[in-house]
Amino acid sequence: MVKNLKEWEVETISQVEFKKALGNYPTGVTVITTLDENNKPVGLTANSFASVSIDPLLILWSLDKNSSLYDPFIQTSKFAINILADDQENLCSLFASKVPDRFGQCVWEESERQLPVFPGALSQLECEVYNKIDAGDHIIFIGKVIHITNEDKNPLLYHKRNFGTIPEEFYKKVANV
Numbered sequence: 001m002v003k004n005l006k007e008w009e010v011e012t013i014s015q016v017e018f019k020k021a022l023g024n025y026p027t028g029v030t031v032i033t034t035l036d037e038n039n040k041p042v043g044l045t046a047n048s049f050a051s052v053s054i055d056p057l058l059i060l061w062s063l064d065k066n067s068s069l070y071d072p073f074i075q076t077s078k079f080a081i082n083i084l085a086d087d088q089e090n091l092c093s094l095f096a097s098k099v100p101d102r103f104g105q106c107v108w109e110e111s112e113r114q115l116p117v118f119p120g121a122l123s124q125l126e127c128e129v130y131n132k133i134d135a136g137d138h139i140i141f142i143g144k145v146i147h148i149t150n151e152d153k154n155p156l157l158y159h160k161r162n163f164g165t166i167p168e169e170f171y172k173k174v175a176n177v
Contacts, residue, residue: 026159031095032061033108033116034079036072041103041116044069045096047158048138049081057145058130062138068098070139076129079143080115083123085153086165091118092156113147122156124149 033043044067052058059081063073073079084092094102103116111117117124127143154165 023160026157028122029084029092029156029158029163030061031082031084031091031118032073032079033082034072034076035114035116037075041108042069042072043082043095043102043116045092049083052142056130058142059125059127059145060140060142062135062140065137065139073141074132074139078113078115078126078128078146079141080111080117081123081125081127081143082118082121083125084118084156085120085122085151086156087153088118088120088156089163092158092163111147117149120151120153121149122151122153 027047028049030046030049031043032046032049033041036042044063046061046063048060048062050060052060061081063070067073082091091106094106099105106118108116108118111124111126113126115126117126124147125143125145126147127145129141130144131142133140133142157164157166
């Protein structure tokens with residue numbers, strides 16, 4: 001017999017258990033960038049990135065409301081998603097850190113749309129802010145993709161607090177299908 005949703009008991013789930021469950025899901029790694037009110041580049045590492053729609057081309061990512069970069073991102077009208085390649089773990093670590101001048105410690109360039117992007121990234125998706133949604137302790141940004149750059153490289157992956165890439169045997173299996 002199927003229980004009615006109203007009959008379900010609400011479980012108490014710890015944040016530790018929740019984070020452990022989410023850590024079991026391997027993800028790609030991104031550095032999301034924009035400009036602050038002084039036109040200085042800012043960015044952060046995020047793995048809360050997903051596609052939303054093909055028509056129009058929409059993606060999403062989320063930002064902790066307590067982030068030191070909350071104000072620049074909440075005020076911007078555009079941002080770039082840099083999907084990191086397997087040789088860019090250093091960028092991931094740098095933009096996950098509290099280092100004040102992150103852009104002074106890496107190679108980056110300004111795109112034609114005046115957004116900070118990283119040469120050698122697997123993909124760069126430049127976006128206009130389409131919507132912002134309040135979601136608990138985070139804000140979900142939905143971006144309309146206005147420009148894409150892709151490279152033929154392997155992705156940087158994150159799983160159970162570790163970085164890695166897709167093993168070569170995976171690509172061999174795919175080629176044989």
